[in-house]
Amino acid sequence: MLQLGQALAKHERPPPRSTMIHAFTSFVLDKQENDRVAVEDSQIGLLLTTFRYLQDTQDEGGGLGLSVGEMVNAMSLLSAPAVRRATEATNTVLLAKSLFDVVNREEDMAGEYRYQGLNTLIEILASKKRPLEARDLLEEHWKGDSSSIDRRQWINVVLGFAKVDEQEQMIRTIETMKGHGISFDSQAHQYIVEFYASNKNVEMTKRWYEYGVASGLKPTQRTIGRVLQVCIYNNELEWGEPLLRSLVDDHSSNSRDSKAYWKLILQWAAAKGKSVEELDRLLNVMVQKSREQGLDVQPDIVLINSLISFAAFKNDAYTAERYLTLGRKWGLEPDSKTLLLQLQYRISSGDLDGAKAAYDELKGRELETDADLKFINKLIVALCGQNPIKYDVIMELVDDLNERKARLSPDTVSALALVHLRRGELHDLIDLLNTHVYRFEANKRLSICNKLIQFCFDRSVLTAKVWDAYNIIRQTFREMDLGTRTKMMCEFFERGRSDMATHVFGHIRHLDSPDIKPTIDTYALVFEGIAKAADAESLALVHNMLKLDATIEPDTKLYNALMLAYMGCGDPRQALLFWDDVVHSREGPTYSSIQIALGACKEAPFGERQARDIWSRLKRFDIRVTREIYAAYVGALAGQALFDECTELINNAEREAGLTPDVLMLGTFHNALPSAKQDAMKQWAAEKYPAVWVELQKLSKRNKMSSAGNFVGGILFNINTDIRA
Numbered sequence: 001m002l003q004l005g006q007a008l009a010k011h012e013r014p015p016p017r018s019t020m021i022h023a024f025t026s027f028v029l030d031k032q033e034n035d036r037v038a039v040e041d042s043q044i045g046l047l048l049t050t051f052r053y054l055q056d057t058q059d060e061g062g063g064l065g066l067s068v069g070e071m072v073n074a075m076s077l078l079s080a081p082a083v084r085r086a087t088e089a090t091n092t093v094l095l096a097k098s099l100f101d102v103v104n105r106e107e108d109m110a111g112e113y114r115y116q117g118l119n120t121l122i123e124i125l126a127s128k129k130r131p132l133e134a135r136d137l138l139e140e141h142w143k144g145d146s147s148s149i150d151r152r153q154w155i156n157v158v159l160g161f162a163k164v165d166e167q168e169q170m171i172r173t174i175e176t177m178k179g180h181g182i183s184f185d186s187q188a189h190q191y192i193v194e195f196y197a198s199n200k201n202v203e204m205t206k207r208w209y210e211y212g213v214a215s216g217l218k219p220t221q222r223t224i225g226r227v228l229q230v231c232i233y234n235n236e237l238e239w240g241e242p243l244l245r246s247l248v249d250d251h252s253s254n255s256r257d258s259k260a261y262w263k264l265i266l267q268w269a270a271a272k273g274k275s276v277e278e279l280d281r282l283l284n285v286m287v288q289k290s291r292e293q294g295l296d297v298q299p300d301i302v303l304i305n306s307l308i309s310f311a312a313f314k315n316d317a318y319t320a321e322r323y324l325t326l327g328r329k330w331g332l333e334p335d336s337k338t339l340l341l342q343l344q345y346r347i348s349s350g351d352l353d354g355a356k357a358a359y360d361e362l363k364g365r366e367l368e369t370d371a372d373l374k375f376i377n378k379l380i381v382a383l384c385g386q387n388p389i390k391y392d393v394i395m396e397l398v399d400d401l402n403e404r405k406a407r408l409s410p411d412t413v414s415a416l417a418l419v420h421l422r423r424g425e426l427h428d429l430i431d432l433l434n435t436h437v438y439r440f441e442a443n444k445r446l447s448i449c450n451k452l453i454q455f456c457f458d459r460s461v462l463t464a465k466v467w468d469a470y471n472i473i474r475q476t477f478r479e480m481d482l483g484t485r486t487k488m489m490c491e492f493f494e495r496g497r498s499d500m501a502t503h504v505f506g507h508i509r510h511l512d513s514p515d516i517k518p519t520i521d522t523y524a525l526v527f528e529g530i531a532k533a534a535d536a537e538s539l540a541l542v543h544n545m546l547k548l549d550a551t552i553e554p555d556t557k558l559y560n561a562l563m564l565a566y567m568g569c570g571d572p573r574q575a576l577l578f579w580d581d582v583v584h585s586r587e588g589p590t591y592s593s594i595q596i597a598l599g600a601c602k603e604a605p606f607g608e609r610q611a612r613d614i615w616s617r618l619k620r621f622d623i624r625v626t627r628e629i630y631a632a633y634v635g636a637l638a639g640q641a642l643f644d645e646c647t648e649l650i651n652n653a654e655r656e657a658g659l660t661p662d663v664l665m666l667g668t669f670h671n672a673l674p675s676a677k678q679d680a681m682k683q684w685a686a687e688k689y690p691a692v693w694v695e696l697q698k699l700s701k702r703n704k705m706s707s708a709g710n711f712v713g714g715i716l717f718n719i720n721t722d723i724r725a
Contacts, residue, residue, distance in 0.1 A: 001020070001023050001024070001027065001046040001047065001049065001050045002046060002438070003015055004020060004023075004046075004049060004050055004053060005046055005049050008049070008053070010512065014053065017054070017057055017065065018065075020050050020053060020054060021054065021065040021066060023050065024047065024050050024051065024054070024066065024070075024074070025066065025070050027043075027047065028047075028070070028073055028074045028077050029073075031077055031080075032073070032076070032077055032080070038407075039077070039080075040439050040440060040441050041091055041092075041441045041442075042438075042439065042440070042441055042442070043439065044078070044091040044092050044095060045091045047074070047091075047095055048091050048094055048095040048098070051074075051095060051098055051099070052098070054066065055098075055102075064102060068103055068113050069113065071099045071102060071103050071117075072099075072103060072113050072116050072117045072120070074095070074099055075096055075099050075100065075103075075116075075117055075120040075121065075124070076116070076120055078092050078095060078096050078120070078124055079096075079120050079123045079124050079127070089128035089129055089130070092124060092128055093124065093125065093128050093130060096120070096121050096124045096125075097121070099117075100117050100118070100120075100121045103117045104117070114148060115148050118137075118141060118148060118149070119149065119150045119153060121137065122134045122137055122138050122149075122153045122156065122157070123153065123156050125137065125160070126153075126156040126157050126159065126160030127156070127159075127160060127163075129160070129163055129164050130160070131157055131160030131161045131163070131164060131166070131169065132169075134153075134156070134157050134160055135157045135169075135173060135176075138153055138154065138157060139176070142180060146180070151182055154173065154176075154177045154182055155188050155191050155192075157173050158170050158173050158174060158177075158188075158191075158192060159191065159192065159195050161173060162192065162195055162196065162204075170192075174188075184215065184217075185217070186212070186217050186218060186219060186220050186223070187220070189208070189211075189212035189215075189217050189219065189220075189223060190219070190220050190222055190223045190226075192208050192212075193205060193208050193209050193212070193219075193223050193226060193227060194222075194223070194226055196208060197226045197227065197229065197230050200230075200234075202230055202234045202236060205226075205227060205230045206227070206230075206236070206239065209223065209227050221260070224243055224246075224247060225260055225264060227240065227243060228240055228243055228244060228247070228264050228268070229264075229267075231243070232264075232267050232268055232271045232310065233271075233310070233313060235271070237268070237271060237272065244264070244268060247261065247264065248265075259297070259300065259302065259303060262286055262297075262299070262303055263302075263303055263306045265282070265286070266279055266282065266283070266303065266306065266307060267306055267307065267310050269282055270307055270310055270311075271310070276319070276322045276323065276325075276326055279307070279326065280326055280329070283299055283330070287299070298330075299330055299332065300332065301327060301332045301333070301334065301335050301337075301338060302337075304323060304324070304326065304327035304330075304332055304338070305335075305337050305338055305341060307323040307326075308320045308323045308324060308338065308341045308342075308345075309341055311323060311345065312341050312344050312345035312348070315345070315348055315349065316345075317345045317346060317348070317349035317351065320341070320342070320345050324338065324342070334361075335365070336362060336365035336366065336367050339358050339361055339362040339365065340362065340367075340371060340372055340375065342354075342355075342358040343355050343358040343359055343362060343372070343375045343376075343379070344375050346358055347375060347378050347379055347382055350382075352379065352382055352383055352386070355379050355382075356379070356393060359372075359376065359379065359397070363400070370406065373401070373406050373407075374409075376397060376400075376401060376406075377401075377408060377409040377411065377412040378411075379397065380394055380397050380398065380408075380412050380415065380416070381409075381411050381412055381415045383397070384415035384416060384418065384419050385415065389419060391419070391423075394416070394419065398416065407436070407439070408436050410440055410444040410445075410447055410448055411447075413432060413433070413436045413437065413448055414447065414448045414451040414452070416432055417429055417432060417433065417448065417451070417452060418451065418452070418455055420432065421452070421455055421465065421468075421469050422465075424465070426468055426472065429472060430472060430476075433448075433472070433476045434476070437476055437477075442479070445477060445479070448477075449473060449476075449477040449480055449484075452469060452472075452473050453473065453484060453487075453488065455469055456469050456470055456473075456488060456491060457487075457491055459495075463492075463495045463497055463500075466491070466492075466495070467492075467497075467500055470488055470504070474507055478511075478513075479513075480516075481515075481516065482508065482515075482516050482517070482518075482519070482522065485504065485507070485508050485516070486508075486521075486522055486525060488504055489501045489504040489505055489508070489525070489526065489529070490525060490529065492504060493529035493532065493533065496533070498529060498530055498533035498535040498538050499535070499537075499538060501526065501529055501538075502526070502530070502535070502538040502541060502542060505518065505522070505526045505542060505545075506541075506545070508522065509545055509549070517551060518549070518552075519552075520552060520554075520555060520557060520558050521557075523542070523546055523552065523558055523561065524557050524558055524560070524561040524725045525561075526542055527539075527542065527558075527561035527562055527564060527565040527725070528561055528564055528565070528724065528725060530542065530565045530568065530569070531561075531564040531565045531567065531568030531569070532568060533568075534568050534569050534570065535569065536569040536570070536571075539565050539566070539569050543562070543565075546558075554581070555585070555587055556582055556585060556587040556588070556589065556590055556593055557590075557725050558725070559578045559579075559581050559582045559585070559593070560582070560590070560592050560593050560596055560725035561725035562575070562578045563575040563576075563578045563579060563582075563593075563596045563597065563600060564596055564723065564725060566578070566600075567596070567599060567600045567603065570603075572600040572601070572602075572603035572604035572607065573604050573605065575596075575597075575600040575604075576597065576600050576601070576604055576607075576610055579593070579596075579597040579600070579610075582597075591626060591628070591629065592723055592724060592725060594614060594618070594629050594632070595628055595629055595632045595723050596723055596725075597610070597614060598611055598614060598629065598632035598633050598635065598636045599632055599635065599636070599721075599723070601614070601636035601639070601640075602635050602636045602638070602639030602640070602672050603639060606640075607636060607639065607640055608636065608637055608640040608642060611633060611636035611637060611640075614633075615633055625656070625657040625659075627659055627662070627664060627665070628664070630649075630653060630656075630657050630659055630665065631664045631665045631668040631669075632668070633649070634646050634649050634650060634665060634668055634669050634672075635668040635669065635671070635672040636672075637649070638668070638669050638672035638673045639672040639673075641673065641674050641677060643673070643677055643680065643681070646669050647684060647688075650665055650666070650669065650689075651688070653665065661689050661692055662692060663692060663695050663696050663699070663719065664719060664721075666685050666689060666692055666693065666696055667696055667699070667717045667719035668719065668721065669681060669685075670682070670685070670696070670716075670717060671704075671716045671717060671719070673714075674714075675704060675714030678714050678715070696717055699717045699718050699719060700717075700718045701715045701716065701717055701718065702715065702716050702718060703715060703716070704716050
């Protein structure tokens with residue numbers, strides 16, 4: 001199915017139709033047999049692409065190639081918990097609707113398939129935040145043939161409105177139910193309260209509990225228990241006090257002496273701040289009372305686990321360990337749930353050695369579910385964050401998960417990827433990413449990509465390692481956007497590796513995706529980087545790419561960048577040719593264009609002629625002259641050794657442009673002069689503008705070098721003359 005998606009995107013020949021039918025049905029069966037494994041949205045997207053392909057390519061009268069039963073099975077997969085938990089709504093809903101449309105058109109469709117398909121679609125629409133569609137479909141078919149609808153779908157729709165926080169629609173749906181003769185009973189009330197309790201929505205749990213009571217319902221014991229749990233875990237003890245009192249006042253043996261009752265009483269006492277010793281005494285009292293009633297109920301490890309769970313929730317590892325000791329005092333040894341809780345709170349408290357010990361003990365226990373996977377992933381992430389890391393311990397945990405064919409979480413993949421990168425284990429990194437990344441949804445893939453990109457931006461990492469990391473990232477995350485790729489290119493420029501930056505630009509240039517193509521801004525950035533690096537070879541390469549790029553229409557910004565690049569690479573004459581393009585363009589020059597062109601005049605043979613022409617245009621068109629442009633004009637003339645003309649310009653700056661001579665103006669004058677004239681400039685500046693000269697002297701200095709990197713005599717003041725296109 002992945003090959004089909006790639007083939008359709010590239011307009012290539014897809015795999016044979018029979019292969020796609022087999023892939024579709026095999027995937028559905030495999031996921032139904034392995035229902036513990038979450039189905040990602042990207043996988044549902046591939047199923048949808050495959051199904052649409054089968055629809056588009058079916059021969060007239062030849063059929064789709066899938067039986068009604070196989071399509072209904074696919075719908076059942078879409079309503080499974082693994083899909084509901086893991087995927088976004090869009091692909092799941094589109095595929096479910098597409099499947100049902102085909103199933104509904106089948107004339108010979110058996111009634112059981114129709115019943116199953118219709119109910120599954122309603123359930124999917126409700127669970128995927130489409131409750132209005134679900135209710136409309138439900139009412140439409142209820143009026144036609146109510147026997148084809150499972151009554152529980154009404155509650156699914158109510159819960160669907162709960163998911164999108166549509167309280168009025170919930171009430172309206174309940175009233176519609178009643179109008180169709182379906183009572184809103186204690187069981188339905190329990191489902192709604194449990195939904196809000198599971199989602200930790202305290203206010204709505206309380207509101208809907210009170211709604212049921214106000215409607216004359218007697219809440220179930222399970223409902224009361226869930227509400228009390230919410231009160232315990234969210235410090236709503238005052239509100240829950242009457243509920244607990246009603247539970248205590250209930251003298252029936254089914255409630256008073258059940259383990260569920262004991263659990264609530266003990267957790268409530270713990271939430272009220274009772275010590276471990278007080279809870280021990282409370283246990284003794286409850287055991288004694290049960291004996292007096294002839295029941296002889298004894299505490300079990302489930303009861304102790306409930307206390308440990310509350311302590312873990314409160315991030316109180318010390319109290320959790322004391323509860324464990326309390327259990328042993330009563331002769332209760334830890335079970336797999338205890339060890340799982342121990343693993344959880346030890347990770348949270350930073351006791352990673354203790355967490356590893358709990359994991360080692362847990363390994364020998366049988367678990368009904370894969371509940372430990374979440375915490376093992378968290379343990380791996382925490383261990384990867386240690387300094388120094390315990391590599392052997394990490395790999396032991398990873399090997400255990402691989403042996404179980406368990407999936408690593410995105411955070412775990414990110415953490416392990418960084419470990420492999422830092423250790424230079426590139427083959428292990430590639431294997432890790434190839435094994436796990438492709439099954440993740442787009443947002444999870446992006447989170448992994450971003451973590452690896454952050455590694456590349458760490459200046460303490462050697463550039464060679466960053467280059468290796470970048471190449472792996474670009475091959476694994478082909479969807480990486482233009483902005484991220486551009487930042488990566490700029491990072492290599494900042495590291496002084498314009499050759500690598502140019503390769504990054506080349507990779508962007510040759511991507512197939514129309515959404516990830518270099519823009520004028522991208523070209524401007526690469527030319528600016530080349531200018532700073534004075535990399536003539538890269539300049540020639542990228543300029544040739546620009547000439548061949550039919551999607552780019554050069555504008556002033558791009559011409560500015562080209563001027564900077566050629567000027568930086570020691571070819572001011574070529575830079576000034578682009579000034580001519582700017583002058584004759586529709587946009588015309590910007591202030592940056594003028595400043596850059598004057599900078600090129602400083603270096604170009606007979607550049608004073610072009611500089612004077614630019615200056616006369618500014619005067620003729622009465623364009624406001626900024627401090628930067630005035631300094632650039634002084635620099636242009638100074639570069640041609642026109643000392644007297646420069647001093648006259650500086651002396652007349654206030655009259656000419658309303659500017660007073662400053663560090664920028666004098667510094668530009670000094671730096672642009674030939675070395676032989678710098679001493680004369682120093683003497684003149686010290687006499688004419690002593691205060692400014694003193695400030696200029698405070699700046700750091702560097703030797704004057706040629707564009708080839710050779711010392712040519714003289715010094716330069718480090719004034720900020722950076723220009724952006």
